[in-house]
Amino acid sequence: xxxxxxxxxxxxxxxxxxxxxxxxxxxxxxxxxxxxxxxxxxxxxxxxxxxxxxxxxxxxxxxxxxxxxxxxxxxxxxxxxxxxxxxxxxxxxxxxxxxxxxxxxxxxxxx
Amino acid sequence: xxxxxxxxxxxxxxxxxxxxxxxxxxxxxxxxxxxxxxxxxxxxxxxxxxxxxxxxxxxxxxxxxxxxxxxxxxxxxxxxxxxxxxxxxxxxxxxxxxxxxxxxxxxxxxxxxx
Numbered sequence: 631x632x633x634x635x636x637x638x639x640x641x642x643x644x645x646x647x648x649x650x651x652x653x654x655x656x657x658x659x660x661x662x663x664x665x666x667x668x669x670x671x672x673x674x675x676x677x678x679x680x681x682x683x684x685x686x687x688x689x690x691x692x693x694x695x696x697x698x699x700x701x702x703x704x705x706x707x708x709x710x711x712x713x714x715x716x717x718x719x720x721x722x723x724x725x726x727x728x729x730x731x732x733x734x735x736x737x738x739x740x741x
Numbered sequence: 742x743x744x745x746x747x748x749x750x751x752x753x754x755x756x757x758x759x760x761x762x763x764x765x766x767x768x769x770x771x772x773x774x775x776x777x778x779x780x781x782x783x784x785x786x787x788x789x790x791x792x793x794x795x796x797x798x799x800x801x802x803x804x805x806x807x808x809x810x811x812x813x814x815x816x817x818x819x820x821x822x823x824x825x826x827x828x829x830x831x832x833x834x835x836x837x838x839x840x841x842x843x844x845x846x847x848x849x850x851x852x853x854x855x
Contacts, residue, residue, distance in 0.1 A: 634783075663843065672745075672831055672846035673784075718783060720844075727772070727791065727837070728799065729844060731784040 634662075634719045634732030642738045649706040651735040653719030654699075660722045662695060662702050663729065667716045676704075676717075681724075709739045742767050745847035747832050753853045754822040762817040762850050764832030770845070772835045773815040777801065777828040778849075784831065790815055822854045 637652045653662070661680045665673040679686045679695045679702065686693050692705040706713055716734045723730075748763045766773065774789035776799075786799030790809040804826060806818040815834075819826060829851050833844040 665844075665846075670849075672848045673833075673844075674846070675843035678843060720784075728786055728789060729774075730786070730800075731776070733781060733783040 636732045636735040640736045651704045653702045655721050658724045663720045665718045714739045747847035751851050764815045766834040770834035775817045776831045824854045827854045
């Protein structure tokens, strides 16, 4: 069963706008990771946030984690057409070493 | 570094045939894993290995075998292919398990079983 569920399933925005994707999970985690997948390609790691962290930034990416709500969000600011991809959250449970992926959000950034 | 490499990129099998999907990494990573990706299902873990000689099952292991005789290689064997195994298969590696370490993914193998 999926540990993480992303919302929305699909998102279409204009270039320059911000994109926000959400991830909810079921059990306590050690860390949560976000990955990007361009069409027909493998996944690329974007950012990792640990259970004792609340917010992390990397370039135009901002990730928040609310362990009380078992949820995370990924914000992409000033989006570009090149950001068009599927975005997945993945969790590692406490004491575990397996990464469990959600079903992903398909982001389309239009010119 | 080549990173994580997978061969073949595409494969068509008939039901009942067997084959091995190859995965290799040149980053001296201890942890390697195999996922399958199906539409609307995200990635599901098939098998993983925390080091040479050590493997364990993931979420969907039935119909697949793995072995890890070297740090570099982690082949995935389909014993008797079934149409339900039509999918895109990704191999990944990391320095350790998911605990605080990013996974590096290969480009994938697209498998069709007829």
